[in-house]
Amino acid sequence: MDEILEKIRQQFNYGPYPRHSLEQSPRNDRDFLFIHNLTTPYYLRYRQRPPQNITILDAGCGSGYKALALALANPGAHIVGIDLSEKSVELARQRLAFHQIPSYEFHVMAIEQVADLGIMFDYINCDEVLTLVPDPVASLTALKQVLKPLGIMRINVHNLYQRQYYFQAQEFFRMIGLLNDNPEELEIQIVYEIMEELADQIYVKGTWRRYVKSKPDEKSKEFILMNYLLQGDKGYTIPQLFDCLETAGLEFIEMVYWPKWRLKSLFKNPDNLPAALHLALEEASPAEVLHLVNLLHSGERLLDLWCGHPDAELPPPANGQPMVSLHPQLVDETVKKAWQEHLQGGRPFLLSDYLKVPVQGPFQQEQVEIDAIALGALWPLFEGTQSFQSLLQRWLQLYPRDLLTLEPIAEETAATMLRELLLFLNRYLYVLLTVE
Ligand SMILES: C[S@@+](CC[C@H](N)C(=O)[O-])C[C@H]1O[C@@H](n2cnc3c(N)ncnc32)[C@H](O)[C@@H]1O
Structure with a gap:
């Protein structure tokens, strides 16, 4: 196995993500389920409701909380989860069993090997994973191979501009040796002490969220591990992400939290933009508009989008009403x-x-x-x-x-x-x- 994949596997065996208890359920979180319901992107793309009895892949499923959300949001779906980390897969299995999800399977497997399952998917959820992989185009290409012709895929990576200070902090902790081996209790404690000791005016200190006064609890440990000591973590710009999509032969559908990405919303008078901008926008591609938004206001941690096969189209409905x-x-x-x-x-x-x-x-x-x-x-x-x-x-x-x-x-x-x-x-x- 690649050195970096091995480091990722070890990291998530030590701390499967997210650390939600088995009992916790997103069943009453309507917005969370709305995002995980295939109806949402399917309707955005095709203006139709999705088929019944779909098969969903949660690629890099972690401890299975989002696999559970996928199951709850898409009743009747068969859920397939894969992850590099055995510990995460074990927890994911337990979670879906605990919540009595009728149809699921989990495998310890790298995304890049997913074709070995021999299953084609209506929906692929690849959430908070691609930002860690060494070659996102290779991972996207592997996922595309198992996506049905009308299938839809959710992918995301970290926003370079929004997370700049975390990346600087990661580099700092890498330079002092905290990422040489799998970071565990000791490294977490060192990050905690250094961040606490940093003067409040320091830019990187602006990223610090303190949950407890004296020593890190479970929640702050996860926060430290997933932000300051995250193996393989990288940030992307919109053009870089769209280049990956294009190279992998995938087509952008929409941003997952699309109303947050409207350029007009950044202006005092949304219906009366400065004339030069108005003109420039007429020529701009969707990716360029999103990049403009992110340059002005990089408020989103993730560049989070739905994509699919290029030019996928539903047959026109026959004499429907x-x-x-x-x-x-x-x-x-x-x-x-x-x-x-x-x-x-x-x-x-x-x-x-x-x-x-x-x-x-x-x-x-x-x-x-x-x-x-x-x-x-x-x-x-x-x-x-x-x-x-x-x-x-x-x-x-x-x-x-x-x-x-x-x-x-x-x-x-x-x-x-x-x-x-x-x-x-x-x-x-x-x-x-x-x-x-
Ligand atoms: C930050 S966690 C996200 C878990 C889950 N998707 C969520 O959002 O709750 C990243 C997960 O991706 C897995 N992962 C990273 N690279 C992978 C790869 N190439 N193949 C399969 N799993 C991978 C890790 O083991 C880890 O469990």
Whole structure:
């Protein structure tokens, strides 16, 4: 095995990541599940809902917390996890068994060997891994080989600009010998002491988060290991990451936390950008725009994106009709209960309080509110997908007359109102519009 792969394996055998207890579950973390639900990137790319009974690979699964999230977010999926570290794989197996996930398998295996499994995947999650590997193009190429033609892959690397001081600190600790062997208790203690002793004005000290006063506890040990003593850790710029994608023959779909990457959101007047910038943007590729954002405001730790095979396209639907559904991650008892209370109380409902990823910009959160008529009209979506036509009939019953003139509302006018509402909610993926 490569020297660096061996170091990574040893590091994660000593401290499998993340160190969450077996009982901890992301089942109530709607935003976390929204990101791990294939519906999200699949709809962003194809404007359709994904197939059922999918097979998902968690490449570099660590202790299995995200494999668990993948299983919970995609009921019915078969989960396959691989990792270099035996200890991590063992924990991941225990975790999915503990949570009674029906269908999974884990293997001790390097990503670069994944084709040996002989399985093709609908979704590949490769989270917090590629930033460590010596040759990300080789790893991406291996993953691409096992990605189905319409499959989607989530990958990320550390943002060089955001983590610059961590990389400097890593180099510092490497120079004083802390990364020669597998860093464990002693090395963690040394980092702790040095960081504590550094004067507060020192730039690198700005990275330091102190969890305990006297000696590092479990949480701070993980923080030290994963930031100051992380084997193989490297930072990338957007152009470097997009070069890797292109060399591996993969196509960018969208950033995982896409509202945080909108250039307009960095300006005081988003709808009135300086003219020169406005002009430059017309010519810029998606990668260039993202790079511009990162140059101005490198707020994200990860350059985190979805990608797939180039030019993948779904066959056009044969004579389908317009259908409407809620994003599956909104269909749970908490949202349903709150929706019903607001509906029956005739009060507007702040849907954005329940799913924040689609509204969370770099600084501000947008608010998405729907009124009681909309709540009533869309209520059947909790039962499943509905045709636009059936929702329109319900809308007409709820809102038959103009509230001011009391004249009957024409079906065409009602259809326009409903369409506008649905398009507005669709901008945030709260509602999915499909042809089926
Ligand atoms: C920071 S942890 C991330 C774990 C998990 N993906 C998560 O986000 O919670 C990185 C994991 O990737 C694994 N890893 C690193 N390089 C790998 C490779 N080439 N093949 C397989 N696993 C690898 C490590 O053993 C470690 O468990």
